[in-house]
Amino acid sequence: MDQATLRFVVQLVIIGFTFFMLINASALLVLAERKIMGFMQQRYGPYLVGPHGILQPLADILKLLFKEELRPKDADKWLFTLAPMISVTAAFAAFAAVPWGAETTFFGLLDTPVKLGVADVNVAVLVVFAITSMGVYGIVLAGWSSNSKYSLLGGLRSSAQMISYELAYATALASVIMLAGSLSLREVVDAQAGYWGGFIPRWYLFLQPVGFIIYIIAGVAETNRAPFDFPEAEQELVAGYNTEYSSVRFALFPQAEYINMTTMSAVATDLYLGGWHGPLLERWGLGWVWFLIKVGIILFAYIWVRWTVPRYRYDQLMQFGWKWLFPASVLNLIVTAAAILYFNV
Amino acid sequence: MSETILFYLFAGVAVVASALVIGQRNPMYSIMLLIASFGALSGLYIQLDAPFVAMAQVIVYAGAIMVLFLFVVMLLNAPQEDAAEWDRAHPMRRPGVGRFGALLAGLLIVQLVWALIRATDTSAAVGARGDVAAISSVRSVGRVLFTDYSFAFEATSVLILVAMVGAVLLAAREPGR
Numbered sequence: 001m002d003q004a005t006l007r008f009v010v011q012l013v014i015i016g017f018t019f020f021m022l023i024n025a026s027a028l029l030v031l032a033e034r035k036i037m038g039f040m041q042q043r044y045g046p047y048l049v050g051p052h053g054i055l056q057p058l059a060d061i062l063k064l065l066f067k068e069e070l071r072p073k074d075a076d077k078w079l080f081t082l083a084p085m086i087s088v089t090a091a092f093a094a095f096a097a098v099p100w101g102a103e104t105t106f107f108g109l110l111d112t113p114v115k116l117g118v119a120d121v122n123v124a125v126l127v128v129f130a131i132t133s134m135g136v137y138g139i140v141l142a143g144w145s146s147n148s149k150y151s152l153l154g155g156l157r158s159s160a161q162m163i164s165y166e167l168a169y170a171t172a173l174a175s176v177i178m179l180a181g182s183l184s185l186r187e188v189v190d191a192q193a194g195y196w197g198g199f200i201p202r203w204y205l206f207l208q209p210v211g212f213i214i215y216i217i218a219g220v221a222e223t224n225r226a227p228f229d230f231p232e233a234e235q236e237l238v239a240g241y242n243t244e245y246s247s248v249r250f251a252l253f254p255q256a257e258y259i260n261m262t263t264m265s266a267v268a269t270d271l272y273l274g275g276w277h278g279p280l281l282e283r284w285g286l287g288w289v290w291f292l293i294k295v296g297i298i299l300f301a302y303i304w305v306r307w308t309v310p311r312y313r314y315d316q317l318m319q320f321g322w323k324w325l326f327p328a329s330v331l332n333l334i335v336t337a338a339a340i341l342y343f344n345v
Numbered sequence: 346m347s348e349t350i351l352f353y354l355f356a357g358v359a360v361v362a363s364a365l366v367i368g369q370r371n372p373m374y375s376i377m378l379l380i381a382s383f384g385a386l387s388g389l390y391i392q393l394d395a396p397f398v399a400m401a402q403v404i405v406y407a408g409a410i411m412v413l414f415l416f417v418v419m420l421l422n423a424p425q426e427d428a429a430e431w432d433r434a435h436p437m438r439r440p441g442v443g444r445f446g447a448l449l450a451g452l453l454i455v456q457l458v459w460a461l462i463r464a465t466d467t468s469a470a471v472g473a474r475g476d477v478a479a480i481s482s483v484r485s486v487g488r489v490l491f492t493d494y495s496f497a498f499e500a501t502s503v504l505i506l507v508a509m510v511g512a513v514l515l516a517a518r519e520p521g522r
Contacts (some may be wrong), residue, residue, distance in 0.1 A: 079373065079374075082377075121396070123397055123400050126396075126401075127400060129404060130403035130404045133403075133404060133412075134403070136412060137412075141377075144373065144415075152419065156416065156419055156420070159412050159415055159419070162412060163413065166408070166409065183483055
């Protein structure tokens with residue numbers, strides 16, 4: 001095989017691998033969520049299917065596949081079908097702009113190195129942000145088209161929440177972009193290579209601790225996770241926006257949620273935790289293992305928060321978003337800009 | 346070749362979706378079609394080597410503003426416009442309003458045709474100043490926005506502030522007064 005063909009095949013394999021990992025991330029996260037929840041509540045969690053219950057996600061999916069697809073009589077036929085598709089498509093598409101590994105020749109297989117990641121876009125930060133903000137339409141449309149009051153309330157909450165948290169989220173991103181001087185996630189990661197004083201990694205986490213906290217909080221709100229899971233608050237709204245859904249259409253919503261979590265964590269790793277940079281493994285060309293480890297830690301924190309922090313009240317969420325989080329992120333932006341000017345970074 | 350196919354694809358989606366926006370009875374469908382139209386426009390911007398403008402289009406228009414639209418439509422809970430009442434009593438149905446609208450539409454068409462005839466080929470000028478990607482990069486857009494066009498930029502923000510104050514004033518008015 002000549003180099004051009006080989007390169008093409010390698011690119012295809014990278015894309016396929018990313019897709020495969022994302023699908024599996026959602027299955028693994030379902031299991032991890034239930035196992036960690038069980039651990040925190042001093043019980044075993046799922047234990048029946050497979051050894052220690054590790055095949056539980058497979059059983060869940062098979063069960064959902066064979067369920068009957070129901071649609072309420074007065075639901076809007078087109079939008080009801082379209083909503084889960086929008087959710088899951090946006091979730092997958094957003095990850096396309098996220099790089100997850102350094103350039104590599106695969107141990108000398110290729111002449112010129114390829115970049116690990118689906119697409120290398122020079123405005124990657126904006127692409128991820130734009131596509132994830134499209135995902136909210138899936139939830140809102142699901143809520144509206146079901147023609148049920150619980151679903152509608154869930155959808156309404158979701159759109160209000162999205163508007164309130166996107167601002168703080170984008171402003172936190174802007175601070176990192178100013179530091180790195182680039183909108184490309186790959187360049188942001190490369191700007192974090194190396195160490196301060198020989199042992200502290202040059203991660204933006206240490207320059208932007210406030211920005212990181214704002215990013216994580218806004219990320220939890222954007223993915224509708226507890227303590228901000230108002231669109232599907234069980235005690236108030238039955239199941240929220242997806243009350244009327246069943247079978248595969250229902251399964252697509254949690255899948256989109258878990259993939260969105262993965263994307264959020266991956267972007268946080270690229271922006272604040274130095275991406276694939278880390279000791280030892282990087283030297284052997286296995287930097288992406290560091291990336292996986294860091295994403296895994298953030299995902300664990302996501303689940304940890306969900307099972308330890310109780311849900312806010314809806315008006316508290318809006319108050320917190322507009323009166324605390326957004327001003328804090330603007331202040332962070334101004335301080336960062338002043339520091340960059342002063343120290344001439 | 347693929348550039349041309351993509352252009353006609355995006356342009357076709359933009360035109361058809363925009364035309365369908367006004368043809369819908371259901372405001373929800375109108376919003377979804379408008380989002381599709383914005384998405385197609387953003388594709389056209391990418392073809393023009395302006396990825397920043399394309400992403401801003403998606404984030405600001407398709408993302409933020411249309412979510413607000415959706416929010417309002419859902420709050421008003423008006424899946425179907427009430428056709429009968431609309432025909433009878435709505436002020437927008439008066440003949441004078443219709444004529445004024447037709448006049449504006451006519452003016453817009455004249456303006457568009459004039460602009461298309463007058464438009465000169467700017468690709469040579471762009472080529473002389475360097476490649477397109479450098480001109481449309483975030484850095485140069487930001488520089489121009491905060492130097493050459495800073496007055497227009499600030500004036501726009503005041504305009505938005507005025508609209509916001511007006512909305513708060515209308516919303517906060519007590520029913521008795």
